Amino acid sequence: MRKKEVNILPVRSFGDSLNGKALAKFKIERLKLPGEEQEFKVAAHRHDYYHILFITNGLGQHTIDFETYEIKPNTIFFVSPGQVHSLEVDKDTDGYVITFNSDFYLLNNSVQKLLDYPFFHSLSNIPVIYLSDEAVEIRDAADDLYEEYKSSEKGRENMLRALLEVFLIRASRLYHHPLASQTPKHLAYQLRKLEALIDTHFKTYKMLDDYAGMMFISSKHLNSLCKKGLNKTVTNLIHDRALLEAKRMLLFTNNSIAEIAFDLGFTNKSYFMKFFKKHTTLTANEYRTQNNMGYSK
Secondary structure, three states: OOOOOOEOOOEEOOOOEEOOEEOOOEEEEEOOOOOOOOOEEEEEEEEOOEEEEEEEEOOEEEEEOOEEEEEOOOEEEEEOOOOEEEEEEOOOOEEEEEEEOHHHHHOOOOOOOHHHOOOOOOOOOOOEEEOOOOOHHHHHHHHHHHHHHHOOOOOHHHHHHHHHHHHHHHHHHHOOOHHHHHOOHHHHHHHHHHHHHHHHHOOOOOOHHHHHHHHOOOHHHHHHHHHHHHOOOHHHHHHHHHHHHHHHHHHHEOOOHHHHHHHOOOOOHHHHHHHHHHHHOOOHHHHHHHOOOOOOO
């Protein structure tokens, strides 16, 4: 079957490249410039970079991959590349928007890797931190990042990388999702690695043995780790990731059900339809019809 790709969901990108290779990019902006007072709504879209929304004041809603979170003062949202999100905020909302790609972060040669952070690339951990009023150090870290970004001092890019890492480490210390906080560090890293592998290969590799081989451990041991840390099997995680992508494609592309099934690596349309209904109680067409909320604009 020839696959027809008709993506109607905007994908935001830094865009620049050199000899076909993406350049390291970083940006931090104020969510509201001085004197601005207007409500705004951002329609659903996705990025090919990391996106952090730090709300210092204001109210609203932020939807990330079909889950809606409350926007309120002292909230930080983390959006990974490929995730679909939209938001609506009131006129008093203020804060920072931080965007960067992995090349920018990795040039720091940091021991702390992006996989170490529980709020990125995870189906199991929520992508939001609600800060207490006492969490002043991370607000200071965001202010430092912004001031350095506006400067033209010597070594500015290296300083920005260092300050970004400080911000992310402080965020990870304040992240208290039960699964993340109760899981031993070595186990958490293995699970993050597994989720990253599934995120990359779920369309092609759908069996426990595939991922055990990639991680150089036995299938039994990998499944045991998964059950201990997430209360799920590896197969559950693979199905969760496939289901998430199916929902994205049903709502944000014009592709037919057969084309979506093909793209996701299902052997046929019928198998995909059974899989989707089993996990959602709706047929793929019913889901597409009932959830067509105008995100395709």
